[in-house]
Every structure is written in C-alpha cells, then in structure tokens.
Amino acid sequence: MQHPSPSQGPHSPQPGRPLRLVKLPRSFYLRNTTTVARYLLGKYLVRRLGNQRLIGRIVEVEAYLGSRDPASHAYRGRTRRNDVMFWVGGHLYVYFTYGMHFCANVVTCEKGIAHAVLIRALEPVAGLEIMRRNRGRAAARDLCNGPAKLCQALSIRRAENGTDLCGLSIWIAARAGRAKKLKVSRSTRVGITSGREHRWRFYLPESPFVSPGKPS
DNA sequence: TAGTTGATCGTCT
DNA sequence: GACGATCAACTAA
Numbered sequence: 001m002q003h004p005s006p007s008q009g010p011h012s013p014q015p016g017r018p019l020r021l022v023k024l025p026r027s028f029y030l031r032n033t034t035t036v037a038r039y040l041l042g043k044y045l046v047r048r049l050g051n052q053r054l055i056g057r058i059v060e061v062e063a064y065l066g067s068r069d070p071a072s073h074a075y076r077g078r079t080r081r082n083d084v085m086f087w088v089g090g091h092l093y094v095y096f097t098y099g100m101h102f103c104a105n106v107v108t109c110e111k112g113i114a115h116a117v118l119i120r121a122l123e124p125v126a127g128l129e130i131m132r133r134n135r136g137r138a139a140a141r142d143l144c145n146g147p148a149k150l151c152q153a154l155s156i157r158r159a160e161n162g163t164d165l166c167g168l169s170i171w172i173a174a175r176a177g178r179a180k181k182l183k184v185s186r187s188t189r190v191g192i193t194s195g196r197e198h199r200w201r202f203y204l205p206e207s208p209f210v211s212p213g214k215p216s
Numbered sequence: 217t218a219g220t221t222g223a224t225c226g227t228c229t
Numbered sequence: 230g231a232c233g234a235t236c237a238a239c240t241a242a
Contacts, residue, residue, distance in 0.1 A: 062234070071234070073227095081227060098235050099224030105234090118234060148235050191234055220240080229231085 019055075019125070021046065021173035026166050029089030033108045033115040036089075037063040038202050040106065042182050044173045045122060047154040054130055054154050056122025056144050058172075060203040060210045062189045064105070066114035071192045074114030084162045085114035092170055094151070094161040101148035104156050106165065106172070120190070120201070121145045123209040124153070146211045 021044055029036060040058050047054040064072040066085065073082040073095065084093040085107055093105040093116050105116035122144035124131055131143045131153035144150035151157070156170070163170050185205040188197045190213035203210045 064234075073234080076228090079228075095234085096226055097233055099226070099233090101224095101235050103234060120234085146235070189234070218240100218242090220238105222238090223236090225233105227232090 019044075020176035021055075022176050023166070023171050023173050026088075026090045028172075029106065029108050029165070030110060031108070033063045033065055033117060034200060034202075036106070036108045037061045037117045037200070038184055040117060040119075040172065041184055041202055041204055042174075042179075044125065044175070045119065045150075045154070045170070046173055047127075047156065047170050048168065049127075049130065049155060052127055052130060054127035055125040056150060056154065057125050057209075058119060058121075059123050059207040060119075060121035060201070062118040062120055062202075063200040064116050064118060065200075066116075069198075071189065071197075072114070072116075074116075078114070082114065085116050086112055087162070089115075090165045092156075092160055092163040092165055094156055094158060094163075096158060097148075102151040102157055103147040104151050104160075118147060119150065120147050120213070121203070121207075121209055121211045122150045122153075123207060130155075141208060145209050 040061050043058050045056050066072050066074040074085045078086055087107055088111040089108045091107040093107050094102055096102055105118050108115045124140050124143045134155055135143055135153050143153045165171050185203055186199045187201045188199050189201045
C-alpha cells in the first residue's frame with residue numbers, strides 16, 4: 001500500500017484550478033502514531049455540513065501514546081470518556097475540556113491500542129464564511145489556530161465523538177497527484193506539565209496558521 | 217507585546 | 230472536590 005507523503009504547494013485552490021482531494025484509506029491510520037502525526041501535516045480535514053464543505057489544511061498536531069504516555073487520557077486505562085481511543089485507527093475522538101471547549105483527535109493503530117493525534121491547528125481553505133459565523137470572528141488567521149478554535153469553526157462537538165474518518169461526514173484527504181516534500185518541525189507538546197515531556201508536537205514552521213503555543 | 221485571570225463543567229479520584 | 234491536551238479579555242509596560 002502506497003501512502004501519500006506530506007504535500008506542499010499552493011494551500012488554497014488556485015482560481016480556475018479546483019482542489020482535487022483523495023480521502024485517506026484506513027491503512028493510513030494503522031501505522032506508528034508519530035509517523036501518522038507527521039504525515040497528517042499538509043493533509044486536509046474535510047467537514048461536510050449539509051451540502052457545504054468546510055476544509056482546513058492541517059498545519060500542527062500532537063501525538064499521544066496511550067498507556068505509555070502520562071499526558072494521554074488513556075494512560076490510566078479505559079473509561080467511558082476515552083473509549084473511542086481504543087477503537088481501530090481512523091476514528092475521531094472528541095473530548096470536552098475546561099468546561100467549555102472541545103478538542104478533536106485522530107485515533108491511530110489497531111483496535112485496543114489507545115493512541116491518538118490531537119489536531120492543534122488548521123489553515124482554513126474552504127467554507128471560511130461558515131467558519132467565521134461559527135467563531136464570531138473575522139480574521140482567517142484566528143479561525144483555526146488552536147485545538148478548541150478549529151472544533152468551533154468546523155462545528156465539531158460531542159456528537160462527532162466516534163465519527164469514522166472513512167465515512168461521509170468528516171474525513172481527511174490528500175491532494176491528488178504528486179506530493180512534494182514538506183518542511184516539518186517538532187517540539188515538546190503544549191500545556192503538558194506532568195513528567196518528562198516528549199517532542200511529539202509536529203508543525204509546519206513556515207505556516208502563519210500554527211497555534212500561539214510556544215515551541216521548545 | 218507579554219503576562220494574568222476569569223469563565224465554566226465534565227471527568228476522575 | 231480538584232483539575233484540566235483552552236480561549237479571550239484585560240492590564241501593564
């Protein structure tokens with residue numbers, strides 16, 4: 001199985017050149033979690049709302065490695081909240097935090113292995129008007145540059161927890177055609193205070209759409 | 217521009 | 230009952 005590699009190039013569709021996207025297969029998610037995290041950069045998160053499509057290019061992610069990662073929700077085993085993390089790769093794990101925010105994760109690996117990749121920031125590509133309405137803000141740069149912001153912009157909430165990314169409501173896609181090499185940076189994750197922190201945050205250093213969290 | 221703080225509630229201990 | 234994979238508004242410099 002050939003997997004698309006990180007792609008670069010024009011982030012938004014050129015006028016007259018429609019953005020052609022190919023949905024990622026299940027096998028994309030069934031690999032090593034940090035590998036999936038890195039390869040998610042440059043891919044497109046597609047959210048279907050009725051006949052509208054909201055699309056954002058993934059520019060920042062963090063890997064969470066289940067039982068071997070104290071920062072992971074699944075570190076202490078399976079609970080009702082983190083159940084989706086134990087599903088087969090290619091599902092969406094949405095959790096509620098700080099009493100008012102939702103964050104979206106891509107579940108990776110085989111069934112029973114609670115690894116996931118948190119999507120931290122997107123570059124808005126399509127459906128910006130709806131995103132603005134959802135966010136109540138105008139600046140494209142502020143629409144999706146944080147894990148809770150992008151959930152708000154794409155209208156991802158509790159109901160989307162457990163969504164199959166190989167289905168028809170939310171999926172991740174690559175640009176059709178040949179992929180170019182991407183410049184990828186890594187750093188420690190944002191907001192992690194417990195234990196020795198790993199450099200499992202991956203981002204595109206040249207993108208102005210990464211979250212304001214400070215890399216180290 | 218950087219730092220601080222309040223909002224707000226599900227989840228787990 | 231404490232805490233949190235956050236955000237936005239506010240203040241100080």
